[in-house]
Amino acid sequence: MATIQAYESHSATNWRAAIEGCLLVGLGAMLLRKTWDGQLALYIHPRYIGLILVTAIALLVIGAFRLWLVGSDAAVNGGQARRGNAVYALLLAPLLLGVLIPAKPAGSALVDPAQLNVARRGYTPRSALADADSAKWTLFEWMFARYTLKPEEAQGKPVDVIGFVYHGPEQAADEFYVVRYTLACCVADRSGVSLPVKFANANTLPDDTWVQVTGTIESRPGNGAQELVVINSQVTPVAQPAEPYLYP
Amino acid sequence: MRTEPIIAAHAPRKVHLELGWLLYLPLLLLLWLGSGRALPAVFAPLTPRIQGLITIFLGIFIEALPFVLAGVLVSSAIAIFVSDRVIQRLAPKQAFGSALVGSLLGLAFPVCECGTVPTTRRLLHKGAPLPFGVAFLLAAPVINPIVIASTFVAFNGDWLMVGGRIGLTLLIAVNVALVLSWLPRPDSLLAKGVAHTEGGCACQHQAHPRSMIGVLRHSAEELLEMSRWLILGALLAATLQTFVPQSTLLRIGSGDVVSVLVLMALAVVLSVCSTVDAFLALALSATFGPGALLAFLVFGPMIDVKSTLMFLTTLSPRAVALIVALVVPLVLAAGISINIVVR
Numbered sequence: 001m002a003t004i005q006a007y008e009s010h011s012a013t014n015w016r017a018a019i020e021g022c023l024l025v026g027l028g029a030m031l032l033r034k035t036w037d038g039q040l041a042l043y044i045h046p047r048y049i050g051l052i053l054v055t056a057i058a059l060l061v062i063g064a065f066r067l068w069l070v071g072s073d074a075a076v077n078g079g080q081a082r083r084g085n086a087v088y089a090l091l092l093a094p095l096l097l098g099v100l101i102p103a104k105p106a107g108s109a110l111v112d113p114a115q116l117n118v119a120r121r122g123y124t125p126r127s128a129l130a131d132a133d134s135a136k137w138t139l140f141e142w143m144f145a146r147y148t149l150k151p152e153e154a155q156g157k158p159v160d161v162i163g164f165v166y167h168g169p170e171q172a173a174d175e176f177y178v179v180r181y182t183l184a185c186c187v188a189d190r191s192g193v194s195l196p197v198k199f200a201n202a203n204t205l206p207d208d209t210w211v212q213v214t215g216t217i218e219s220r221p222g223n224g225a226q227e228l229v230v231i232n233s234q235v236t237p238v239a240q241p242a243e244p245y246l247y248p
Numbered sequence: 249m250r251t252e253p254i255i256a257a258h259a260p261r262k263v264h265l266e267l268g269w270l271l272y273l274p275l276l277l278l279l280w281l282g283s284g285r286a287l288p289a290v291f292a293p294l295t296p297r298i299q300g301l302i303t304i305f306l307g308i309f310i311e312a313l314p315f316v317l318a319g320v321l322v323s324s325a326i327a328i329f330v331s332d333r334v335i336q337r338l339a340p341k342q343a344f345g346s347a348l349v350g351s352l353l354g355l356a357f358p359v360c361e362c363g364t365v366p367t368t369r370r371l372l373h374k375g376a377p378l379p380f381g382v383a384f385l386l387a388a389p390v391i392n393p394i395v396i397a398s399t400f401v402a403f404n405g406d407w408l409m410v411g412g413r414i415g416l417t418l419l420i421a422v423n424v425a426l427v428l429s430w431l432p433r434p435d436s437l438l439a440k441g442v443a444h445t446e447g448g449c450a451c452q453h454q455a456h457p458r459s460m461i462g463v464l465r466h467s468a469e470e471l472l473e474m475s476r477w478l479i480l481g482a483l484l485a486a487t488l489q490t491f492v493p494q495s496t497l498l499r500i501g502s503g504d505v506v507s508v509l510v511l512m513a514l515a516v517v518l519s520v521c522s523t524v525d526a527f528l529a530l531a532l533s534a535t536f537g538p539g540a541l542l543a544f545l546v547f548g549p550m551i552d553v554k555s556t557l558m559f560l561t562t563l564s565p566r567a568v569a570l571i572v573a574l575v576v577p578l579v580l581a582a583g584i585s586i587n588i589v590v591r
Contacts (some may be wrong), residue, residue: 020472031310043307048314055314058321065461066468083472085268089275090476093483094309096275097302101282106303109296114495118531162450185524188489191531208296 018067019088025093031056041243042105044186080216105244106187108207111179116192117143135160139161140246143193146228151219155188159217159230161195162238165209176202178213183245197230212236297490305486308554309479312362316474319363323370323451324466328458335374337542343379347425349394350380351418354388361389361555366474369562375444381424385419389522389549402526408538408590416546416582424574428567437567438559473561481554485519492517498535507540507581515548522549539587547579
C-alpha cells in the first residue's frame with residue numbers, strides 16, 4: 001500500500017513537470033517563430049515586438065527550469081498546485097491554435113458594416129491630411145477626409161490605397177468596399193476604415209482579396225456625413241502587406 | 249499508516265480528471281473548423297470566422313503575456329526577497345486606511361490589469377490586509393501614471409473624463425474593499441493556498457533558494473496558474489467579439505440608463521488593456537454621453553472577461569462574485585447620475 005502510493009505520487013509529479021516544461025518552452029518557441037517570420041504583426045502593434053521577443057526568451061528559460069525539475073523530484077514533491085486535464089487543455093490552446101491553424105489577419109468575416117469609419121474625434125493621425133497629395137493618403141486619412149473636407153474639396157481628388165475586399169450586405173452589385181483595420185494595441189481593439197469602390201466586375205473579386213485601388217473620389221450624400229466613393233477605378237490584386245493593419 | 253490521508257486526498261481528484269477531458273472537445277472543434285479540412289459544406293462559411301476568432305484570441309493572449317509575466321516576476325521577487333513583516337508594516341492595520349493606501353499603490357507601482365493580479369496575490373499571501381489587496385486589485389489598472397497620461401491625451405485634458413475616471417475608480421475600489429473587509433472570516437474570501445501562512449509560499453513549495461534561480465522556478469508555477477484563466481478569458485472575449493458585433497450592442501440604445509449598461513457590456517466583451525481603452529472610448533464619444541463613457545472607462549479595467557477570470561487565482565469564487573455584484577450597481581449608478589447631471 002505504502003509503496004504503491006509512493007510510486008504513484010513520484011511518477012505523477014515528474015510527468016507534470018515534463019508536460020509543463022514542454023508547454024512553456026513550446027510557447028516561447030512559437031513566439032520566437034512568429035517574431036521571426038513576421039506573423040506577430042497579424043496580432044499586435046509592431047511596437048510590442050521587442051517586448052514579445054524578451055517574453056519568448058523568458059518563457060524558454062522558465063520552461064527549461066521546469067524541465068530541469070523532472071530529474072530532481074525532491075524539489076517538486078513539495079507539491080505544485082494540482083492541475084488536471086482541463087488546465088492542460090487550456091494551456092495547449094494557444095500553442096495548437098497558433099501552430100496548426102493558418103495565421104490570418106482580421107479580415108472580412110470580422111467586418112461589422114455599421115462600425116466602419118467610426119469617426120475618431122481628437123485622435124490625431126500621424127500625417128492626417130497634411131500631405132496635399134491625396135494619392136499618398138491611406139484609408140485612415142480618407143476616413144478623416146470624409147468628416148473634414150467639404151464635398152467640393154473632396155470631389156475629383158486622386159486615390160491610391162491598399163486594402164482587402166469586402167462586399168457589404170446591402171451593397172450594389174457593381175461596388176465593393178476596400179477595407180483596412182487600424183490598431184491601437186492588439187487586434188481586439190481593431191476598427192475598420194474603408195472606401196466604397198465603383199467597379200464593374202466587383203462580384204468577380206472574392207472577399208479578403210488584397211487589392212490596390214486607384215481612381216478618383218466622388219462625394220455622395222451618406223449616413224450622417226458625406227460618403228466618398230472611388231470612381232474610374234482600377235483594381236489590381238496585390239500580395240497581403242507585411243503589416244496588414246494601419247497604426248494611427 | 250501515513251498513507252490514509254493521501255488516498256482520501258486523491259479520491260475526489262479522480263472525478264475532476266475525467267471531467268477535464270471534456271475540455272479537449274471545444275479545442276478540437278476549434279482546430280477542425282479553423283483548419284477547414286474535411287468540413288461539410290454547411291460549416292464551410294464558419295472557417296473564416298473561426299480563423300478570425302483565433303486571431304483575436306492570440307492577439308489578446310500575446311499582448312497580455314508580457315504584462316502577466318512581468319507581474320509574475322515582480323510577485324516571485326517579492327515572494328523570495330521581501331519578508332512578510334515588511335509587507336505587513338507597509339499596509340495600515342485599520343481597514344479604511346489600508347484600502348486607501350492599496351488603491352493608490354499603483355502610482356508607485358505601475359502595473360496594468362494583467363500584472364496586478366499576480367502582485368495582489370503575493371501581497372495578500374504575505375499577510376497584507378484584505379482591503380489593501382482588493383483596493384489595489386480594482387484601482388491599480390487605472391490609478392497609475394501610464395493610464396492617467398493616456399486618458400489625458402485621448403480626451404485632450406477634459407477634466408470631467410480624466411478626473412471622473414480617477415475619482416470614481418478610487419471611490420468604488422475603496423468602498424468595495426471596505427465592504428469585503430466587514431465580512432466574517434476574511435480568509436474564506438481568498439483562493440485556496442493564498443491565505444497567509446508563516447513561511448512557505450502559496451504553492452507550498454519547499455523554500456526556494458533566495459536567488460534569481462529561485463525567482464525563475466517560482467515564476468513557472470505562478471505563470472501556469474495565471475495563464476489558464478488568461479487563456480479562458482481571451483477565448484471567451486474572442487468568441488463574443490466574433491459572434492456579437494459591436495453595432496448589435498451599440499444599437500440597443502442611447503438613453504441615460506441603457507447607454508451606461510451598453511458600454512459596460514462592451515467593456516466586458518472587448519477586454520482591452522486599460523492603457524488603450526481611452527482611445528476606444530473616444531471613438532464612441534460621438535454617440536454616447538459622458539456618464540456612459542466614464543462607466544466604460546471605470547468598469548472595464550475592474551471587470552472584464554480576461555482579468556476577472558484571473559481574479560480566481562487570488563480570491564475565492566464567492567469573493568469574485570461579490571466584487572462583481574458590488575461594482576456593477578455602483579458604476580451603473582455613477583454613470584446614470586453623470587448622464588443626468590452633465591448635459
